[in-house]
Amino acid sequence: xxxxxxxxxxxxxxxxxxxxxxxxxxxxxxxxxxxxxxxxxxxxxxxxxxxxxxxxxxxxxxxxxxxxxxxxxxxxxxxxxxxxxxxxxxxxxxxxxxxxxxxxxxxxxxxxxxxxxxxxxxxxxxxxxxxxxxxxxxxxxxxxxxxxxxxxxxxxxxxxxxxxxxxxxxxxxxxxxxxxxxxxxxxxxxxxxxxxxxxxxxxxxxxxxxxxxxxxxxxxxxxxxxxxxxxxx
Ligand SMILES: [Zn+2]
Numbered sequence: 576x577x578x579x580x581x582x583x584x585x586x587x588x589x590x591x592x593x594x595x596x597x598x599x600x601x602x603x604x605x606x607x608x609x610x611x612x613x614x615x616x617x618x619x620x621x622x623x624x625x626x627x628x629x630x631x632x633x634x635x636x637x638x639x640x641x642x643x644x645x646x647x648x649x650x651x652x653x654x655x656x657x658x659x660x661x662x663x664x665x666x667x668x669x670x671x672x673x674x675x676x677x678x679x680x681x682x683x684x685x686x687x688x689x690x691x692x693x694x695x696x697x698x699x700x701x702x703x704x705x706x707x708x709x710x711x712x713x714x715x716x717x718x719x720x721x722x723x724x725x726x727x728x729x730x731x732x733x734x735x736x737x738x739x740x741x742x743x744x745x746x747x748x749x750x751x752x753x754x755x756x757x758x759x760x761x762x763x764x765x766x767x768x769x770x771x772x773x774x775x776x777x778x779x780x781x782x783x784x785x786x787x788x789x790x791x792x793x794x795x796x797x798x799x800x801x802x803x804x805x806x807x808x
Pocket of ligand 1: 614615616617618619620626630631632633
């Protein structure tokens, strides 16, 4: 665990999870009387560590909203120990390497707990999408300089792409082009999102290209023209 690229605070929190030292309501309720044992984030279950990590709908939504689009509902039958041990192995058939997966698990768990504490102590609810965007940024920052961002994913990872949000007040336009051969029309698609992972616009076009290099150029040209036309800064 300590070899992970996650921040020291996030690592320490993971260590507390592993040793059952997280002060959840159920944990504290064994020693003092609390007005409620219910999870403050979803109001649908007792706040145990297992609930926070795996079964809380709030946590599940965050996990699904990060770039990995992970469905932790598939892991909810694991114990806390089993789940944490799983952090050090990438999911089966995953496109992601174990270092990146581990960093995501540690960073996401820490961010979820911080969001929980904000709600409990300041009554400030953070939307799952906002927490997810923060996790993506944190992981990107943690991995920066280790060239993992560039090499973490295998070249055949067509199903899920690793999307890094743009900086604050910036927008990101992702363009993808389908090309089979010079005899078949190409397909160009794009999606525009902001740094909060909010969908802003999307579109598509068709065209023709003789080579894969020309395809890439046409995609970029289409996206640039679209930005100019719609005055996207
Ligand atoms: Zn909950």
